[in-house]
Amino acid sequence: MAFTNNFDFTILLFLNRFVGKSRSLDELVQLLSDAFLFNGVLLVAILWLFWFNDRREEARVRLLIGGAAAVLAGLLSRLLQLSLPFHVRPLYNQALSLTWPFGVGRETLSHWSSFPSDHASLCFALATVIWMRNRRLGMFAFFWASITSSARVFLGFTIRLISLEEPCLVF
Amino acid sequence: MLGILIVILLGRLPLPRFAYRLLDWERCASPSFYAVAFVASYQAGTLFNDVREIGHLIAGLL
Numbered sequence: 466m467a468f469t470n471n472f473d474f475t476i477l478l479f480l481n482r483f484v485g486k487s488r489s490l491d492e493l494v495q496l497l498s499d500a501f502l503f504n505g506v507l508l509v510a511i512l513w514l515f516w517f518n519d520r521r522e523e524a525r526v527r528l529l530i531g532g533a534a535a536v537l538a539g540l541l542s543r544l545l546q547l548s549l550p551f552h553v554r555p556l557y558n559q560a561l562s563l564t565w566p567f568g569v570g571r572e573t574l575s576h577w578s579s580f581p582s583d584h585a586s587l588c589f590a591l592a593t594v595i596w597m598r599n600r601r602l603g604m605f606a607f608f609w610a611s612i613t614s615s616a617r618v619f620l621g622f623t624i625r626l627i628s629l630e631e632p633c634l635v636f
Numbered sequence: 637m638l639g640i641l642i643v644i645l646l647g648r649l650p651l652p653r654f655a656y657r658l659l660d661w662e663r664c665a666s667p668s669f670y671a672v673a674f675v676a677s678y679q680a681g682t683l684f685n686d687v688r689e690i691g692h693l694i695a696g697l698l
Contacts, residue, residue: 501681505681526656538643585639
């Protein structure tokens with residue numbers, strides 16, 4: 466665990482070196498992190514593409530189950546956030562003294578625990594549904610979910626892109 | 637990681653009967669099915685932002 470923590474902090478501190486240097490860069494990363502069009506909307510649109518592209522019963526049922534599983538993953542993450550001890554977002558961690566990005570309000574997400582990330586859980590779950598159906602689009606979806614989740618690491622909203630200990634908390 | 641695992645695990649289970657009923661609903665009453673599907677996919681697309689805001693408001697009131 467200590468190794469992953471050190472690794473996470475190294476990445477976070479490395480990315481933070483580029484924060485606050487350019488207003489355009491900070492705002493672009495914030496757009497990637499926050500705009501629904503670049504997050505869930507794009508991934509859900511691909512699911513609708515599958516729905517109308519393949520009208521076989523089994524294919525559609527698998528899509529419905531996948532969608533429901535993705536929602537369940539997001540819900541479980543949120544419940545874990547509420548039940549686990551509060552994890553302060555890196556941006557608000559005084560010990561890290563991160564550079565504040567341009568355009569991010571002083572209270573943004575301050576009252577939301579950062580672990581586990583429901584944003585990442587839902588996006589990666591949707592990407593998995595896509596990957597199970599179409600490997601090429603799935604790879605793109607995983608790449609895109611990684612980009613949007615990395616944007617949140619850049620902004621200091623979360624500490625890690627993907628967490629290995631989340632499943633251990635549930636299973 | 638949690639999201640990936642849950643989708644893979646549920647994807648390996650036998651397909652439940654109620655899911656086929658949803659397909660019956662889509663065939664028999666597609667307007668209402670797509671109305672509900674629109675709301676559900678809109679919420680998933682916006683990462684349940686509205687639902688979270690409403691939940692937060694209710695938690696604050698209680």
